[in-house]
Each structure stands twice: as structure tokens, then as C-alpha cells.
Amino acid sequence: MAEVTLKGISKTYPGTRASGPVLAVDNLSLSIADGEFVVLVGPSGCGKTTTLRMVAGLEDVASGEIVIGGRTVNNVHPRDRDIAMVFQNYALYPHMTVRKNMAFALKMRKVPKAEIDRRVEHTARILGLDNLLDRKPRELSGGQRQRVALGRAIVREPKAFLFDEPLSNLDAKLRVSTRAELKALHQRLKTTTIYVTHDQEEAMTLGDRIVVMAGGRIQQEGPPLEVYRRPANRFVASFIGTPPMNFLSGQLADLPSGLIYKEASGVSIPLPDAPAALRASANRPMVMGIRPQGFTLTNSSSGIPLTVNIVEPLGDSLDLSCSTDGGTSIIARIPARSTITPPASGASAHFAIDPSHCHFFEPGDFGARIA
Numbered sequence: 001m002a003e004v005t006l007k008g009i010s011k012t013y014p015g016t017r018a019s020g021p022v023l024a025v026d027n028l029s030l031s032i033a034d035g036e037f038v039v040l041v042g043p044s045g046c047g048k049t050t051t052l053r054m055v056a057g058l059e060d061v062a063s064g065e066i067v068i069g070g071r072t073v074n075n076v077h078p079r080d081r082d083i084a085m086v087f088q089n090y091a092l093y094p095h096m097t098v099r100k101n102m103a104f105a106l107k108m109r110k111v112p113k114a115e116i117d118r119r120v121e122h123t124a125r126i127l128g129l130d131n132l133l134d135r136k137p138r139e140l141s142g143g144q145r146q147r148v149a150l151g152r153a154i155v156r157e158p159k160a161f162l163f164d165e166p167l168s169n170l171d172a173k174l175r176v177s178t179r180a181e182l183k184a185l186h187q188r189l190k191t192t193t194i195y196v197t198h199d200q201e202e203a204m205t206l207g208d209r210i211v212v213m214a215g216g217r218i219q220q221e222g223p224p225l226e227v228y229r230r231p232a233n234r235f236v237a238s239f240i241g242t243p244p245m246n247f248l249s250g251q252l253a254d255l256p257s258g259l260i261y262k263e264a265s266g267v268s269i270p271l272p273d274a275p276a277a278l279r280a281s282a283n284r285p286m287v288m289g290i291r292p293q294g295f296t297l298t299n300s301s302s303g304i305p306l307t308v309n310i311v312e313p314l315g316d317s318l319d320l321s322c323s324t325d326g327g328t329s330i331i332a333r334i335p336a337r338s339t340i341t342p343p344a345s346g347a348s349a350h351f352a353i354d355p356s357h358c359h360f361f362e363p364g365d366f367g368a369r370i371a
């Protein structure tokens with residue numbers, strides 16, 4: 001096992017004549033501790049795969065340094081970096097049995113036969129593949145094939161695992177169970193892992209730490225709940241959490257009765273418990289973010305009035321697609337067991353807002369967190 005450190009790495013692809021060069025990864029620095037499970041998460045094209053491929057040595061690094069287990073590996077051949085990568089499109093050898101697929105890399109490395117058998121059988125047991133060792137890939141389900149691909153990486157006993165969306169070929173149910181298996185596996189093996197996904201829920205559930213990327217840069221890194229509770233900017237706030245955070249444009253008014261957020265289209269949201277530091281940002285444009293989970297239906301007319309356009313029952317909760325009088329869209333997620341009858345589509349309703357689900361940002365898609 002090993003610590004992996006990325007020191008200001010960048011990568012520019014030549015691109016086409018029309019597009020010009022593409023800066024895929026921009027001066028990215030990140031330290032992954034020995035045994036840690038770090039998830040790189042971000043939208044398509046933000047540079048996740050490129051970052052991983054640079055660590056694996058499949059892509060050269062334009063500038064910066066990659067250190068694995070104390071050794072700078074910029075010029076070390078992928079084969080000699082002692083890391084194992086699992087891709088979304090893992091190709092198993094179709095003519096080989098599960099056993100041979102798993103043993104292949106070790107055989108290439110001239111590991112003694114007894115040692116190969118020991119590792120393959122041990123790994124097959126961990127992954128629940130011990131009864132399938134003599135089957136060929138076409139005789140396996142998608143989830144079993146995925147586990148063979150994992151097994152191939154595990155038998156190598158690498159210093160680190162690199163995973164690039166390894167679950168995206170699985171159906172939703174299998175994805176959730178394989179995700180849990182992966183987590184259990186990591187708790188057992190404690191191998192340093194860098195895991196890439198565009199799925200924020202997968203990132204939240206798997207990572208000791210998540211690294212949110214956009215435009216080739218790190219937007220925020222930290223334990224999942226810390227990032228969820230204190231998003232560093234509006235991009236992170238919009239990307240982490242489902243349904244996505246609602247955003248309002250407006251400004252704060254510092255009135256004798258307390259702070260009030262006045263949304264541009266006319267909604268006023270009193271903020272009795274707002275931190276005093278917010279005062280300094282009154283009377284200038286700022287964005288207010290409210291998580292859908294921050295809304296509750298009220299019986300009184302004291303809350304924020306919204307028109308409910310669509311009601312989506314989800315079992316234990318309801319998603320209400322609402323709009324303000326001024327036409328701003330808002331999603332509220334309320335518990336289905338709410339004692340108040342949920343409004344019908346087209347009705348208007350009043351909502352209270354939980355201040356712990358409110359966030360404030362500078363204007364702009366990447367506006368920094370305020371207070």
C-alpha cells in the first residue's frame with residue numbers, strides 16, 4: 001500500500017484544428033493517504049479520467065509531479081507503477097475461464113504457480129466467485145463479470161487501486177449492492193483507492209473523502225457530509241445533493257426586525273437565525289441556496305407562498321415542483337407522512353424553511369460561499 005500525491009499536475013490534449021488545445025486537467029494538487037478511499041466526482045468532461053490515466057501512466061503529464069509510495073513516477077512505465085486500474089469497459093478474455101482471467105497478469109509477471117493459485121482462490125472467496133472459477137465470461141451475469149474484473153485487480157496486490165466508473169454498466173439494483181461490496185472490500189483490504197464517478201450519490205456513499213471537480217480543477221475536497229453541509233461554492237452546492245439545491249437571486253435587507261432575503265421576483269424570506277457575519281453582505285446581489293429538504297409545509301399563511309405545479313410521490317417522501325409568483329422554480333422534498341395533507345397540483349401552499357438547509361453565495365455559477 002502507498003500514499004499517492006499529485007503535485008500541480010496538468011494535461012493539455014492537442015485537440016482538433018477547430019477546437020484548439022484542450023486543457024483537461026489544470027494544475028491539480030491532491031494527497032491521498034495510505035489506505036484512504038478518495039472519490040473524484042464531477043460532470044462529464046471535467047478531467048476525472050484524464051487524472052486517473054496520468055496516475056496510471058497511460059497519459060503523460062504536461063507539468064507537475066506524481067509520487068506513489070515516496071517515488072516520483074512521472075517517467076516510470078505503467079507496468080512498473082504497481083497499481084491496478086479497473087475501467088468501466090473492463091474487457092475479460094472471453095476464451096479464458098474466470099480462474100485464468102484472474103491469474104493472467106500474475107502469470108505474465110512470472111509469479112510462481114502455487115502463489116497464483118493461493119491469491120486467485122483467496123480473492124475468489126472474498127468476491128463470492130469461488131463456485132464460478134471454471135466458467136467462461138459469457139456464462140456469467142453482468143455483476144459477476146464485474147466482480148471478475150475487480151478480482152483481476154485484487155490478485156495483483158497493488159499499491160493502489162484506480163477505478164474509473166466501474167459500476168456504470170450495471171443496472172441500478174446491482175450497482176447499489178456492488179457499491180456496498182466495494183466498500184466492504186476496501187474496509188478489509190485497506191488498499192489506497194482513487195475512484196472516479198460522475199454520480200454524486202455513489203461518491204457520497206463510497207468515499208472517505210470526495211474531491212469535486214469542474215473544468216479540470218478541484219472545486220472542493222473533504223469528507224462527504226462536510227462537503228454537503230458546507231459547499232465551498234455554488235457549483236459544489238448544485239452538484240452534491242439530490243434533488244439539486246434551489247437557487248434564488250436577490251439580496252439581503254438588514255432591517256430593524258432582522259435580516260430578510262428579498263428574492264428578485266418578490267419573495268421575502270426572513271432569516272431570524274442568520275449568522276451575524278451575513279450582515280456585511282447586505283444590500284448587494286447574492287445568491288441564496290435552499291436544499292429541497294429544507295422546506296416543510298405549514299398550515300398557516302405565515303410561510304413562503306408557492307404554487308405547486310407537479311407532485312411526485314417517492315414512497316416515503318414527495319417531491320413538489322413549485323414556482324414563486326415571479327416564476328422562479330423551486331423543488332421541495334417533504335416527508336410523505338407529513339401530518340398536513342399534501343397540496344394537489346396547481347394548488348398554492350405555504351412553506352417554512354429550515355435555516356440549516358440555507359446557503360449563501362456570491363453571484364455567478366462558481367460564486368464562493370458567503371459566511
Ligand SMILES: Nc1ncnc2c1ncn2[C@@H]1O[C@H](COP(=O)(O)OP(=O)(O)OP(=O)(O)O)[C@@H](O)[C@H]1O
Nearest residue numbers: 013015022024043044045046047048049050051198
Ligand atoms: N484523447 C483526447 N483528445 C482530446 N481531448 C480529450 C481526449 N481525452 C479527453 N479529452 C478532453 O479532455 C477533457 C477531460 O476529459 P476526461 O475524459 O478526463 O473527462 P471525464 O471527467 O472523465 O468525463 P466523463 O465523466 O464523461 O468520463 C474533456 O473536455 C475531453 O473532451
Ligand SMILES: [Mg+2]
Nearest residue numbers: 048049050164
Ligand atoms: Mg471519464
